[in-house]
Amino acid sequence: MSEKETIKKLSGLGKEMVEQIEKKRSPTFEAALRSRGNIEYDNAVGYLRLGEKKEERRFLNVSQARTFMQTVAIANKTKKFLRENLHTSIRGLYYQLKFSLGENLDESLFEEQTESNALVEDLEVAMGIKREDLHLTTDRKGVVAGNMTVNDSFAGEETVIDCAKQGRSGWMIPSDVDNGMEFVDVKADYVLVVEKDALWQRLNEDRFWKKDNCILITPKGQASRGTRRMIRRLADKGLPVYVFTDCDAWGWYIYWTIKTGSMNLAYLGSDFSIPEARFIGVTMGDIEKFEFLKKLTIKAKPIDIKRAEEMMNYPWINTHPEWVKELKKVLTQKKKIEQDALQGQKLTFVGEYIRGKIRNKEWLP
């Protein structure tokens, strides 16, 4: 969405309210309900999304007036950010709100960022807009390297970033990979997402992304919004996406969050999910396949087992027999394997492992 359109949307929200007031009606706006009861896995599209249930926010409602006013204040502030052509974090927004409204309000209202965070979500859902479009920056975590260049139009400057010329490190994935940013000359065959930075560094040293012609990304654990958007945009260019994590419920859930989103992020929908992503390991099946891994497994802790049991209940996971088989192995063998363990016998084995998995199509859905 262009900045102009976003401003128009925000102004539209305001105008609508003014009209309601002029008609002596209480201003209202509507947003999809974000509670559990309205989250569903949509099998047809392959990701978690909000259902049809809406909630109306009314100004003339004692329990909602406060939240209503704050949401309007956020809409107003972010419109200002857009007009000024400046960005800030949610924390920065919070202090701007606190400065403008703080003295006229119960102090505790703005004491916690969690509250302004929920209000931003309200606005995102109500207006069908991403917070990045509202000039709100988010936490950065991921790193990328590979055969692609990025045209970055930012702060009045045009920069070309060559992700194949980042040496030992890599380009930090920005908070917003959409507005003013284009991926050009993507000359890679696929995207490889590696859970841990340590493994990314190992593969980068082997120049794996060069030899195997892929875009090498690490989210460094759970993927940030920017990282998920980058993977989504590369998938939109037709690149297959392979994900490589630890063999435990936590690592696997990183994969599932990238693929289908999660309960908490269901409101984000298609922009932040990659249903076509495939999982290449580490799997419990690998213990039988690779002799050397046998002595490098770790005992699963009760919390690992509990998490695996929970995953067995998610309909978007337990409808895949391959995943049920894997989860059952965790529950019976009570083991886990870190992706780091693949280096146990030979440091460069990690690349061979990935290559083999992709070549032989040994992936899980």
Added chain:
Amino acid sequence: MSEKETIKKLSGLGKEMVEQIEKKRSPTFEAALRSRGNIEYDNAVGYLRLGEKKEERRFLNVSQARTFMQTVAIANKTKKFLRENLHTSIRGLYYQLKFSLGENLDESLFEEQTESNALVEDLEVAMGIKREDLHLTTDRKGVVAGNMTVNDSFAGEETVIDCAKQGRSGWMIPSDVDNGMEFVDVKADYVLVVEKDALWQRLNEDRFWKKDNCILITPKGQASRGTRRMIRRLADKGLPVYVFTDCDAWGWYIYWTIKTGSMNLAYLGSDFSIPEARFIGVTMGDIEKFEFLKKLTIKAKPIDIKRAEEMMNYPWINTHPEWVKELKKVLTQKKKIEQDALQGQKLTFVGEYIRGKIRNKEWLP
């Protein structure tokens, strides 16, 4: 230290032990004691370091034999990494050790990474070597932008990184900024270290590093080893270092760790401390100076107060009257200020604030 020298040092350790064995003596090696009793703040140099106390590790000692053997195994493995010209993380090293030794040893010995971490510290201290020199990669976290280029010789490739051409993001600070890496064409007047990434992004959007000709670094909280080494190397080029953090004991401690090191990291000494660093804010004094900040303070929690009290006891801090004054204000006013609060009135104020502090030399030692 060159790789050749490191290999020589590691081989030297081995040869010495062989000689001891040939003389029918128990192999030994000596390392500086890393416990609290041997950590001192050296006022002459301005950082925390280990004292003169040594501990001898003996193979023929029931309680030390195990640790001794593991340290030797680590020396052996890392020598192999150096010879192969490959790097891995401590976790990767752990699995290599587990693969080689796991079956012949009590499994639990290598169950926890913390143990191999302590052993790596042993080796670093005993040999006066950094783990980076042993081809061990560490966690990456910081980001840099500014007028400098980096010549990166890595994995058989030469890359020139222009830190002024990183667009909206920045170059991720690598794990090792020493071996095969040179900072050239550093055309900046100073280094600015900003605690939080959100503020770094704000300043990067304002092109602060360009307008004010500085190297803009965020450690993203406590600084990683790579980030501390990068700041150290830039300080060695004669660049003043200014640090900008939250106004609370945690933010201030980030500053002190960069400046003097910390108790846990005292064994690292001069390579990882920047005694010449200066603190430009946020200070409790700023509350009186900037009217708008008054309503943007946060109530300090009991844990914040407790931490401030602890800092009052550190001789490297409480010998500075400026810091005692600041800490006392925390204890009496029971407030804190986040650096994000500086954006409360005007998003671009952050840059003005930093500019004013440096211009007027309003820094703390």
